[in-house]
Amino acid sequence: MPVATPARSALIALGAVGAAGVAAATWGIGIERYLFTLRHATARSLPAGSRPIRILHVSDAHMAPWQHRKQRWLASLAELRPDLVVNTGDNLGHENGLEGIRAAFAPFAGVPGVFVHGSNDVHAPSPRNPFRYFMGPSARVATAPKLDTAAMDRFFTDELGWTDLNNAAATLTVAGERIDLFGVDDAHRDWDELDDLPPAIDALGARPAGVPVLGVTHAPYQRVLNAFTDLGADAILGGHTHGGQVCIPGFGAIVANCDIPLKQAKGLSTWTHAGRSVPLNVSAGCGHSIYAPIRFACRPEATLLTLLPRA
The missing domain is CATH 1.20.5 (Single alpha-helices involved in coiled-coils or other helix-helix interfaces)
Incomplete structure (x- = not known):
């Protein structure tokens, strides 16, 4: 022997x-990057007496025109008949990505919805070393070609009827009830203008007692989450992190691409600031850069988040 x-x-x-x-x-x-998953979550965060709100939270599609499986899966989510769609950005992943976004979201026409931008809604992805993702937050690429962001926005607003929440506030009627919402542009690129939100919220007029308030961001940086909490959000929704994209089984994300704690880089958690606690849902997203086509221990997802009145 x-x-x-x-x-x-x-x-x-x-x-x-x-x-x-x-x-x-x-x-x-x-295999795993095609295992599209609908995650269900429930949070008691609405004012007492409010009607439940079923929110379909989608994020980080990073769509390329040839990604037909992803397009069909997103389109199929319209069968859930959500009360509200919240799209937290990075829809585009290719210069012709809008072609796929149209196919994915056309069935949601007429469903109330809101959206904010990620940087990949403005700049096309560029080749880079995928291992740099694990060395810290991604950097701006000055030579990345510009995308037709305006065309995407027109599709969302004019054809689907969704509301642009980039550094803005709005009032929507959802399931017959008023909801106030506010949001910011991509904080990862310092495009968030938090000082614009208080006057935008004031411009909505007096808010009757019991009206739910939602905060929407692409990148869930702590400065944004703290400001949203101070502004009275009853729940906050974000994306950007990809849930870590490549995770360690049993441990989770090893990077978040922003300063949110790793344990909150994916899923429903609670954000606490200045003595106030708010449900925070961070979507792991359903896509990836075409230059980093992998997901491990972190399936592509969307979330059906049901907000209920507090006990």
């Missing part, structure tokens, strides 16, 4: 690690 030498044992261990890496990459690239 041959005796394993240290060198032989090291080679065996190295081979096992390599095989595991290949298997993980095969799963993440070839």
Whole structure:
């Protein structure tokens, strides 16, 4: 019986690690990134006496025109008949991405909805080393080509009837009830103008008691979450993090691409600031950059979030 030498044992261990890496990459690239998942969540955050609100939260599609499976899955979510759609940005992932976004969201025409921008709604993705994602928040690429953001916005506002919440506030009628909402442009690119929100909210007029208030952001930076909490949001919705995109099973995200705590980089949690606690839903999103086509231990998702009145 041959005796394993240290060198032989090291080679065996190295081979096992390599095989595991290949298997993980095969799963993440070839299988998991197509396992689109609807996550259900419930939070008691509305003023007493409010009617429940069923929110379909979609984010980070990073759509390319050839991604037909993703387009069909998003379109199928219209069958849920949500009361409100909240789109937290990074819809586009290619210069012709609007073609796929039209196919994905056309069935939602007439359903109340709101949206904010991520930087990928403005600039096309560019080739880069995918491992840099794990070295800290992504940097601005000065040479990235501009996208036709205005055309996307016209599709959302004119054809679907959704409301633009980029550094703005609005009042909607949802399921027969008034809801006030406010949002900011992409905080990851410092496009958020938090000082614009108080006058925008004041311009909505007096808010009757019991009217729900929602805050919407693409990138859930702490400065944004704190400001939204101070402004009276009953719930906050964000995206951007991809839930970590490549996670460690049993541990979760190892990066968030912003300063939110890693344990809150995906899913429903509670954000507390200045003695006030608010439900926070961060979507892991349903896409990825075309230059980093992988998800591991972090399925692409959308969320059906049901907000209920407080007990």
